[in-house]
Structures are given as structure tokens and as C-alpha cells.
Amino acid sequence: MKHFQQLYYTSCEHGLSGFSGFQFNAVSPGVTAGTRQAVEALAGYEPPRSLAESDTPELLERCPVNLCYRPYDRDGRRATALCVRYVGRDSARRFGNYFAHALHSEDFREAAGGMLGIELWNSPVWTRTVAPATEIPALAAPAPGPLDVRAVAEFLRGHPHAARLPELLAAVFAALTEHGSVVVVDRDTERIARWFAAVSYLLPPPLARGLSFATYVFRPGRSRLHLIGTVPEAQLAFGTDDEAAYTVFDFSRGVFPEVPVSDLVRLLTRIGVESVRLVWSWTADYTRGGEETPDDWHAPVAAAACAGGITLTRADAHAVIDWLAGADHLGALGATVADDIHRKHRDLDDGRLAMLSSAAKAGGDIGVHREIEGKLHAARMRAYIRAAGNAAPPVPIDDPTTRERATALWERLAAEARTPRERTRLLLWAVGARLSLTREAVERATLGLAHALLASSTDDLLDEVSELLRVLPAMRESLAAAVEEVLKGRSGQEQVLSHFPANLLREADLADRPLVLEHHLRARAERMRSDTVPIMFKILKIRGRTSPDEELVSALWHPSRTWSHEEAAWIARLLPAAEPVDEAVGAWFRRALGQDIQEEESLEACLRLCGLLADPGRFAWLPADVGERVRVALDLNRVLREAVEATDLLAAFEVPPKLRWSATLALTSLCLVPAMLWLPADIARLRGRLRELSDRDLDRYLSDVYRRVTGGEGIGDVLLSHVATAATLSRRSLRTHAQLELVTAIRSHPAAHWRLADLARLEAAVRPHQPGLADHYAEDAEARRSSPQRRPRRVWPFGRHTEPAAADPPGARASAPSAPDAASPDTSRKKSSDKSRKEKGQ
Structure with a gap:
């Protein structure tokens, strides 16, 4: 059985040093020099100025008590606890003496029987009396003090600032998982100990055992423990470099910092200190091991709380669902969690319902899996067609019966669809779900969509239409046919493609439709100004001509624009130098050359253009x-x-x-x-x-x-x-x-x-x-x-x-x-x- 080594440290006449003064009065056998050094570093005590000359029992009882706990590893296996009390005068009648009684164990949790360090507050084990000899026996498991969950809950119910507990717990989480210290100020250490106990009970047990604290330090700026208590009379001065490392909660003055509170902290404080230990016992079945941050702990705690009948918020439920996908350590328990969340949270979106369905299937509960899938199937299709915010993309339907039912539903919805978006997403759904549609149904749907796209703006569904063209080749032919039908059937429709995204149709799709191809290229030129020159020459090739006329140039550049020097030089190189050009070409070269020049780069471009035009064949154009x-x-x-x-x-x-x-x-x-x-x-x-x-x-x-x-x-x-x-x-x-x-x-x-x-x-x-x-x-x-x-x-x-x-x-x-x-x-x-x-x- 594990025991505690004991150490007494005070100013006395007889001790391990062999002379009077501050020293170890007595220690248990086997105490190492390293343990003595650690205890001596923690044992220092400076009383409040008003109580520094206390020498009566009544005054000494008013002095703050420092219960200090210092773990030396992450899970608090090797740790030291000590109680430091002010005793006033030493044997030479000088004020400033204190007595530190320390307990040290290489396996604190086992030696303390699972007791937390804060539960040693006011334990009967603590003494403040020097030992007559320098050796004292080791101690079996000490009895806890009067501080327990009921006492802490009663304290919180009566404290005017109890609502600040979530921020305090969040700050302690940050100190444990990131860096820094949290300072708690209250009017006495009894109250401070209860704040520490509340935090310790609400923390995950492994983190609580790794939490270092001291209920009283007169100068908190000299301590690096996670949790530091002090009284209003203490000195709260921090160095400029260290100030950011300390988060101060002054419960005596009602002054508090702004601390972001995580969903885990909200859940734990809602459960409360009286119930949280039971939840922690359940949580052990859900953890993988190695959880540290609030994000790591949130889902396992929420899953355990839900199983225990505690109502979860939407954020809690979402955290559990998101966590289930990677919680393969749960086995069959994962299906139970999925069932609990599904039955208690009916407002989940389809995406999270799908995650619950997968978790139920992975956990072996096919009944729950089928129940959730049945709810999802029709909702998925309707949500996708409406482009709802929670719409999930279609997935292949392998089961023949399910695919047949889905096809029938699709055909009914196709007859009801009115907008281009609904038509587009219906076709995307059919392709993604691999529905068994007939060729006639596909042609009818794609041609109807093509005419709908030409009659309205497609900017807001460009990505969807582009994807449909990629996955459904028949749609390209229908779209090209619809455009040609409009251009040939109604005069004045030359700009039909100007509001239509040019990249929906490729040049290869229109190779056999020259009328559509030219208008496609004109529309693309409006969207991609940098490609206007090569587009113009592609149009000339379609027309079988070598020189543009005024109509074509004005259509591509508009009268308000002109050729830049670079564009004019590009055109000059591409035009056959030995052939005459349309009179409009010379006029547009005049406009290009007449542009104002303010920079050397523009001048260089203009001179390069002049050099090209000086060629005898081109000079004749001017x-x-x-x-x-x-x-x-x-x-x-x-x-x-x-x-x-x-x-x-x-x-x-x-x-x-x-x-x-x-x-x-x-x-x-x-x-x-x-x-x-x-x-x-x-x-x-x-x-x-x-x-x-x-x-x-x-x-x-x-x-x-x-x-x-x-x-x-x-x-x-x-x-x-x-x-x-x-x-x-x-x-x-x-x-x-x-x-x-x-x-x-x-x-x-x-x-x-x-x-x-x-x-x-x-x-x-x-x-x-x-x-x-x-x-x-x-x-x-x-x-x-x-x-x-x-x-x-x-x-x-x-x-x-x-x-x-x-x-x-x-x-x-x-x-x-x-x-x-x-x-x-x-x-x-x-x-x-x-x-x-x-x-x-x-």
C-alpha cells in the first residue's frame, strides 16, 4: 500500500540543519534531497501586513492558510501537498515564522485513495507543532477535510458572483492546456478554497490531478502555479513582461476579466458540481485516452451526459455527432450514442443525420441505420433540388428497389420543376444517384433546361450548370441546339449569348454551327478582354476573311474603347502584311497611335507599334x-x-x-x-x-x-x-x-x-x-x-x-x-x- 512521506518545515531550534532558524524540523525516512528542495521552494509564507505581528490564537486563526498542491507530471501521479500556516513568533520571539506540513508521494492518487489535492483543505492530518525528533513516520491515506461537493454547491448558491464560475473554469482550462496562471482574490482563504474545489470538481479528473495550486500567496507575481489564491491586502503587481501571463478574478471587488467560454465549460457548469462526478464516471466509457483540450473532452462528456438523461444543447449534440465519425474505439456503444442523439434531437440537418446513420451502421445497429436512412432519403432529394443550405450531394443508390423508387420520385419532381435551378439540380441528382432514366427523359429534360437558361440569367447557377455539362454530355448538344434555334428563329437575338456564360459551351461543341460559334466568341470577348485579338481572328477565320470591318471591330472593342498599343501591334503582326485591309483598320490604328503617353512603358509600346507599321506592306494601311x-x-x-x-x-x-x-x-x-x-x-x-x-x-x-x-x-x-x-x-x-x-x-x-x-x-x-x-x-x-x-x-x-x-x-x-x-x-x-x-x- 502506498504511503505519504511527511516533512515539517519551520523556524526552530532543533532540526536537520543542526542549528536554529528555518529548516526541516523532521522528515519521514527515505525523503530525498530533491523532495526537500521542492518543499522548501513551496513553503515560503508572507502574511498580510495587518496580521504580520499576530501572536494570539485568535489573530493567528485569521491569517490566510496556504494549501498548496504541486504535481510533477501530467496526470499528477508524483505530487506534493503541503499546508502552510502562520505561527507568528519563533523560539527567539521574532515575528515572521510559519509552519509547513508537507505530504509527498510517488503515487499521490493511490496513496490518497482517489482524493483530490483540494479535498485536503482543513484535513485533520495537518499539524503546526514541531516534532521532538528529526524523524517522523510515513503517513497512510489522510482523512479528507470538510470540503466536499455539497459544501461547494452551497457556497456557490450563496456567493454574489457565482455566475462567474464558467469564466473561471475556462481560464483554468487555458492555464492547463496553453500557458499562464489564474489568480483568485477573495476576502479569506476559506472562500478561495471553495472556488478551487469548484474548479477541481468540474475539471476532467486527469486535468484536476494535474492542476497545481496554492490557496494563498502574498505576491502572486512570483508564482508560476496554475491556480493562485490571495486576499485583497496582497500585492497584485506584475512585471510588464509577465502581466499577460496572469488572469485575475477579484471576487472581493467584483472585477473580472473577459474570458471566452467554450461549449464544454458551459455544459459542465450547467451539470453542476453536485452531479458532475457521476458524469465523469460515465465519461470513462467514451474517452479514447489522451484528451487534453476542451475540444477533446466536449464530445465524450456530452455523450455520457446524454446517456445519463441530461439535456444537451444543439452545440453539444453537434459536437457528439461530429466526433462519432472518428470514434471507432466505441464499438457498439457508438450506435447507442447515435440512437440517443437521434431520438432526443429532432431538428438535426440531413448532413448530421447521415453521420448518425453511418455511426449506427458502424456500431452494428442496422435497425437504427435503416430508420434514419428512411427519414433522409426523400428529404435529401427535395433539399438538393431546392438548393437548401443543408442539402447533401447525391450518392449512388445501389439497392435496385431503392433506385426504382427514387426514379419514380425524380420523374414526379421533374414534371413539377419550373426554375432553371430546379431543372439543373434534378439532372445532377439523377447523374449522382445513378438513376435509371430513359434516353427520351434525358433529352426532354436537357432541352427544356437549355431553353430556360437562355431565357434567364445563369450567373447564380454557373457552377451547377458547368458541373452538369461535365457529367452529362447530352446536355451540351441540347444547349447548342437551343441556342441555334433561338438565333435562327427570331431576328434581333444576336446578343442572346451576351448574358450567357461563354464557358458553358466550348468551341469544339459548336464546330458545326458557325452562327452560334461566332456569337459564342463575341460573348467571350466581352468577358475576357485580354483575348479579344485572337478571338477577332477566329471570327475572321469562320467568315473566311483576312481583314476585319468596322462592324466587327466596333462590336469587339465598342466605340468608347480603342486598341492599346500592344493590341494594335498584335493585330499588325497577325494581318497579312502584303494584303490590303478594310479602311476601318487604318482608322483604328490612328486612334491607337493617338493615345496620350505619360510613361516610358507606353512610349516603348508605341514605338514598337510604329516599327511594325513602318514595314512597306503595313505602311500602306495608314x-x-x-x-x-x-x-x-x-x-x-x-x-x-x-x-x-x-x-x-x-x-x-x-x-x-x-x-x-x-x-x-x-x-x-x-x-x-x-x-x-x-x-x-x-x-x-x-x-x-x-x-x-x-x-x-x-x-x-x-x-x-x-x-x-x-x-x-x-x-x-x-x-x-x-x-x-x-x-x-x-x-x-x-x-x-x-x-x-x-x-x-x-x-x-x-x-x-x-x-x-x-x-x-x-x-x-x-x-x-x-x-x-x-x-x-x-x-x-x-x-x-x-x-x-x-x-x-x-x-x-x-x-x-x-x-x-x-x-x-x-x-x-x-x-x-x-x-x-x-x-x-x-x-x-x-x-x-x-x-x-x-x-x-x-
Whole structure:
């Protein structure tokens, strides 16, 4: 028989340590050092401040009692329980002494006779008196205290916050199965012990035995037990990192956390502590072993409760049904559970009834299985046809008699069906259940459905019709025949397929019906814009033509749309280059080329289109003015690649107004300035021509020069030529204050930051054009040579020394602006030009 080892821990004169103070006063034989360490860690006690100097029996009885239980494995086999009481003074008359009486067993459950740790509350086994010797005997099963289910039930009935028990139990479940601790605050430990007992009784017994707790801890933030009790006077301060790990229920103040409550917790608290132990005894027949979480325990507990006559909620019943499918350990008991649920819950949907039917069959109760199946059969078919929310898909009917009856029911419902959905689902049911329908019945049903689909919207049953077409090939032929009948029989029905899902019919289904096929393709083009070009050429193939006319193009793209550059290029490649095209094609190319271009990607697409249309055969498709514009755009693009000097490039972009269109404008705005900056500049020529740039392009030119001159790039000849050009611009060449600031900043930066050799090159470059500015550079270079640490801070506004032709007005701004946030676009033309310039050493 298992016994408990006993340990006394207190401040005393005689004990195991050999000197006075806190120590083990006495222990049972065989107590290990590890057990002593564990008890010592749990035995600490700090009284409430108001009771710290208690030294009379009356005051000491008011001190909180800590009944502590600590299991060391999941099922609580090896565990320690101890009762810690405050005893006031020690032998040296100092306050703060306490007495801890501990019981330890390697098989706590057997040694305690199945008693839970909380049931040792106020047990007569506990003592607070030191032993005269250091060895005390082991203890047989201790007697329980007065705390039992009746006492707990009476306590709950009288407590004003008893309704919080579900949240408390849910929090303890979370602490056991996830992490963290639950703190219970009440005015004394008698009440706290009853809260702990209520939780322990309601928990599944394996989890209750694994629940660690202490009925009193003055500083809960220092404990890591699952359940921690304390009184209002305690210190509830938690560290920032630990605060989330503690869930506090303050029953003394009525302050509670928000805790989600599971269906299992609701069921257990509805059963109540007085009845729950009986339910736990029944539950053992339903568990597989290894259940831990509330979800694991819910179904077995609900099944046991139902067998015991306890009413289940819908959530409880659903949990049992869902669990039955995998509960193969139940054997014949599974059929009993299915019968109980079926008879007590008449509002179950067909899906769960089917699960009960399967469970009854698996459990060997064929009678219950047939009873449930009989209820299900007609309901399944009607629910499926109506597309009810609980409709189950059809399953093959193997029994000949059952299949014959189902076929008769199907034919009766087919005569009653009115909507396309009902007709569709009837046919799906027939296929899924493998009913024995005649060919005439199938043809009649499919043709009727095809006409119904053409007369109404099919968007809401697209998936069902698609599935029917997949599983019933005869439906495709009926649908194609119905469409052709409508198109040929009534004029003005050309758009019959525009509201009809194009993917319900495949091109292969319509190979012998060209009229239907063309309208099918037109309808598909409306739904799949990205496929419009190949669809157009499929229609041309059906018609036996090579070029579209205005009607076809307008029908596919509509007048409000136009070809994108990519679509136009695609069409240009597919049209036979050596053959003439309809006049409409040239008009649509005009619209495509005339689109506004704001981005380099669009410009690239437009230029690719221009390149295609420049082919002699295709060039003939274009109106004369469009062809000229294409030529100009390609010429400008070629100049961007081939020009060798910035001024020549700028001159090439002087396009007559009548030839300025979207591509040439985009080439100017997106590519001209970046390309200029990759070419060397003839300073004298470029200074004069920069005024021909628009304000926007001149701003960009100056911004890019400034960005490069300050961006840490090497000062090559190309960059030097543009810096010199910008720095020597006269005031009358600039039209805005921002341009003035940029030129001032460009002038100032080299003097302070360039290497002296580069500064000397700049001085030489600007001297023929602005001698005063060159003198400034020479002076600053000399100053830097004489004082290497000194950097000129001055900037040069426009004035008589730097620009004899035009003096700045008084008060001109003299500080350099911050670098403008402008970046030249990285087009393919710029990249290729950049590469070629670098290869030439520019």
C-alpha cells in the first residue's frame, strides 16, 4: 500500500540543519534531497501586513492558510501537498515564522485513495507543532477535510458572483492546456478554497490531478502555479513582461476579466458540481485516452451526459455527432450514442443525420441505420433540388428497389420543376444517384433546361450548370441546339449569348454551327478582354476573311474603347502584311497611335507599334498623315540612339507643329533631356539653344545637371561640358526663380567640392563664355591650395563679376538650394546610349 512521506518545515531550534532558524524540523525516512528542495521552494509564507505581528490564537486563526498542491507530471501521479500556516513568533520571539506540513508521494492518487489535492483543505492530518525528533513516520491515506461537493454547491448558491464560475473554469482550462496562471482574490482563504474545489470538481479528473495550486500567496507575481489564491491586502503587481501571463478574478471587488467560454465549460457548469462526478464516471466509457483540450473532452462528456438523461444543447449534440465519425474505439456503444442523439434531437440537418446513420451502421445497429436512412432519403432529394443550405450531394443508390423508387420520385419532381435551378439540380441528382432514366427523359429534360437558361440569367447557377455539362454530355448538344434555334428563329437575338456564360459551351461543341460559334466568341470577348485579338481572328477565320470591318471591330472593342498599343501591334503582326485591309483598320490604328503617353512603358509600346507599321506592306494601311507621324517618331527615336552631340540632338527635335503628336511629345518630355546629358555639349551652341526648351524641360535639364554634379560621379568630359553650359547661362536665358537658384547652385558646388584638377578644367571651359566666373574659380582654387582645410562657402549670384551682360537686382538670393528631387528615366534608349558612350570613353 502506498504511503505519504511527511516533512515539517519551520523556524526552530532543533532540526536537520543542526542549528536554529528555518529548516526541516523532521522528515519521514527515505525523503530525498530533491523532495526537500521542492518543499522548501513551496513553503515560503508572507502574511498580510495587518496580521504580520499576530501572536494570539485568535489573530493567528485569521491569517490566510496556504494549501498548496504541486504535481510533477501530467496526470499528477508524483505530487506534493503541503499546508502552510502562520505561527507568528519563533523560539527567539521574532515575528515572521510559519509552519509547513508537507505530504509527498510517488503515487499521490493511490496513496490518497482517489482524493483530490483540494479535498485536503482543513484535513485533520495537518499539524503546526514541531516534532521532538528529526524523524517522523510515513503517513497512510489522510482523512479528507470538510470540503466536499455539497459544501461547494452551497457556497456557490450563496456567493454574489457565482455566475462567474464558467469564466473561471475556462481560464483554468487555458492555464492547463496553453500557458499562464489564474489568480483568485477573495476576502479569506476559506472562500478561495471553495472556488478551487469548484474548479477541481468540474475539471476532467486527469486535468484536476494535474492542476497545481496554492490557496494563498502574498505576491502572486512570483508564482508560476496554475491556480493562485490571495486576499485583497496582497500585492497584485506584475512585471510588464509577465502581466499577460496572469488572469485575475477579484471576487472581493467584483472585477473580472473577459474570458471566452467554450461549449464544454458551459455544459459542465450547467451539470453542476453536485452531479458532475457521476458524469465523469460515465465519461470513462467514451474517452479514447489522451484528451487534453476542451475540444477533446466536449464530445465524450456530452455523450455520457446524454446517456445519463441530461439535456444537451444543439452545440453539444453537434459536437457528439461530429466526433462519432472518428470514434471507432466505441464499438457498439457508438450506435447507442447515435440512437440517443437521434431520438432526443429532432431538428438535426440531413448532413448530421447521415453521420448518425453511418455511426449506427458502424456500431452494428442496422435497425437504427435503416430508420434514419428512411427519414433522409426523400428529404435529401427535395433539399438538393431546392438548393437548401443543408442539402447533401447525391450518392449512388445501389439497392435496385431503392433506385426504382427514387426514379419514380425524380420523374414526379421533374414534371413539377419550373426554375432553371430546379431543372439543373434534378439532372445532377439523377447523374449522382445513378438513376435509371430513359434516353427520351434525358433529352426532354436537357432541352427544356437549355431553353430556360437562355431565357434567364445563369450567373447564380454557373457552377451547377458547368458541373452538369461535365457529367452529362447530352446536355451540351441540347444547349447548342437551343441556342441555334433561338438565333435562327427570331431576328434581333444576336446578343442572346451576351448574358450567357461563354464557358458553358466550348468551341469544339459548336464546330458545326458557325452562327452560334461566332456569337459564342463575341460573348467571350466581352468577358475576357485580354483575348479579344485572337478571338477577332477566329471570327475572321469562320467568315473566311483576312481583314476585319468596322462592324466587327466596333462590336469587339465598342466605340468608347480603342486598341492599346500592344493590341494594335498584335493585330499588325497577325494581318497579312502584303494584303490590303478594310479602311476601318487604318482608322483604328490612328486612334491607337493617338493615345496620350505619360510613361516610358507606353512610349516603348508605341514605338514598337510604329516599327511594325513602318514595314512597306503595313505602311500602306495608314492614312497619309498618320504615316508621316510614324516616320517622324521613328526618326526621333533613331536620333536618340545615333546623335553624337547634345546640340544636334536638340536641333533634331524641332518638329513642325502639325507633326507633333503623342509619341513625339513623349519622346521630347521623357527622353530628350536624359539623352542630351549622355552626349558632349558644344557649350557655345548649347547655351544659345537651351532657351528653346520648354520651362518644364529646362527645369529638368538643370535639375539633372545639379543632381549629377553633386552626386559623387566622376567628372568626365561629358558632364564637365554640361556643367559649364549650365553655369554660364545668362540671366535672360532663365525664365523662373527656380531656374536661377539651380544655376547658382551649379556654379557654387564645384568650387567647394571638386578636385582642384577638375576645378581647373571647369575654369578653362567657362572662361571663353564667362571670364568673371572663371576668375572666381581661379581664386577659390588658389585659396584651397594655400589652405587645404578651407572650403569656400560663398555662392555666386548673377552679378557684374560673373555675368557682365546682366547684373542681378539688389537682394538676389545667395544661398544654394537643396538638391532637386529629379531623376532621369532609365529608358532602353538611354541605357544603350550610355553603354555606347562608355565604350567610346566619353
